[in-house]
Amino acid sequence: MRRQLVTVLGSTGSIGRQALDVVRARSDRFLLFGISANENIGLLIEQAHRWKPRYVACRHPLSPADFPEGTVVLSGESALAELASLDEPSLVVNGISGLAALEPLLCALKAGKRVALANKESIVCGHLLVEEALRDFGGELIPVDSEQSAIFQCLCCGRGGEIARLWLTASGGPFWQLSDEELSHVTVRDALRHPTWNMGAKITIDSATLFNKGLEVIEASYLFHVPAECIDVLIHPQSIVHSMVEFADRSVMANLSCPDMRLPIQYAMTYPERVPSPCERLSLAEVGQLTFHAVDRARFAGLRLAYEALFSGGTMPAVYNAANEAAVELFMEERIAFTDIPHFVEDAMLRHDVRPARLMLDILEADEQARHSVDRYLHTHF
Secondary structure, three states: OOOEEEEEEOOOOHHHHHHHHHHHHOOOOEEEEEEEEOOOHHHHHHHHHHHOOOEEEEOOOOOHHHOOOOOEEEEOOOHHHHHHHOOOOOEEEEOOOHHHHHHHHHHHHHOOOEEEEOOOHHHHHHHHHHHHHHHHHOOEEEEOOHHHHHHHHHHHHOOHHHEEEEEEEEOOOOOOOOOHHHHOOOOHHHHOOOOOOOOOHHHHHHHHHOHHHHHHHHHHHHHHOOOHHHEEEEEOOOOOEEEEEEEOOOOEEEEEOOOOOHHHHHHHHHOOOOOOOOOOOOOHHHHOOOOOEEOOOOOOHHHHHHHHHHHHOOOHHHHHHHHHHHHHHHHHOOOOOHHHHHHHHHHHHHHOOOOOOOOHHHHHHHHHHHHHHHHHHHHHHO
16 A cells, blocks of 8 residues: 655644654554644654654744755745645644644645644634635545544534534533632643643643633534534533534434544544554443533633624634633733633623634734733733
C-alpha cells in the first residue's frame, strides 16, 4: 500500500502530538510530510529531527540550521497557509488553537484536501466561509472533536433530514457539583485538573466553565445543520458516551469508547475505513455504570450564552469566542475570578451589533471588538 502523505498543523500541541502518535502507530498507511508550531519552537525542532518531515512551518522566525539538512523551512504570517496549500499531501490534520486555524483550514479545503479538523473556533466563527470553500473546491472536512466525531459516525445510521435531536455529552469538568460559593474560590490550579481528558490549559478551563461545550453546541449546529432548539447537553462524568443522535422514529444512536483523542483523530484520517487503533478496548463491565445529568444553564452561563450567540447568528459567535478567550487569559493571570469569566463575555455580547459574517474581515473585526470590550469591562469593574 502506498502511504498517504500527512501534514499536521499544530504538531506541538495536544492534538498534534496525538496525531503523530497515530502516524507512528499506522506507519504502514501514513507518512509525515509537514509540521507546524506556534510558540514551542524547541519541540518543533525536536519533532523535525525525529520525524524528518519535508516541511516545517511557524509564524515566528526559524533558523534552517536548526533543522535536518534538506528540510524546507517556512516562516512568517503566511507560513501555515502555505504549508496547508502544498500539493503533495492529501490529508491535513488541523490541530491549531483558536481563530488562527481558520485561514489554513480554508487554504487546505481550497486545495481539495481532506481536513481532519480538531479546531472549533474556525467553524464557530467562519462556518459560512468554510461551507463556501467546501462547495466550490471539493475538499472534505471530517471532525476530530470526540463529540462531533461521534455525531458524524452516528449519522451513518440515518440521513440529515431524519435527525430529531443531538445530545452532546460533557464530563462536567471538576466543578459541576460545587456550590456557587465554592465556585467563587476556584483557583487556576484547580481549574487545570480535568477529571478525564489530558488537554491544553485553555480548553481545560473552558471545560470547567462549560464554554467549551457552548462552542461545541454552536459547532454542531453549523456542521450538521441542526437548529439550536434541537441540540441538548448532558453531564456524563464517565466520558464514555461521546454524543448521541435521536432520529425521527425516536431511536437513539450513541458512540461509545474509552476517552482517548487518538481514536477520533485516526477515524478522521482513515474514514471511511476502520482500522486497528492504539487505543484501549472499552470494557463496560469494568466501567460499571454510565450516568447522565441535566445541565443547569443558570449556574453555567457559558452554555446559556452559547445558545444566545447561536440564536443571534452572524458575528455574535465570534464575539462569544473572542471574549471568552480574553477572559480566560485574565483568569489564568489571576486578575479575575473563575466566576467572573461569563460576566465579561455577556457584557461583550450585549455591546455588539450583529452583522453577517460573510468575510474574513467581518470575523476579525468582531474578534477585535470583543477583546476591546473585555478590556473596557476589566478597567471599569476591577
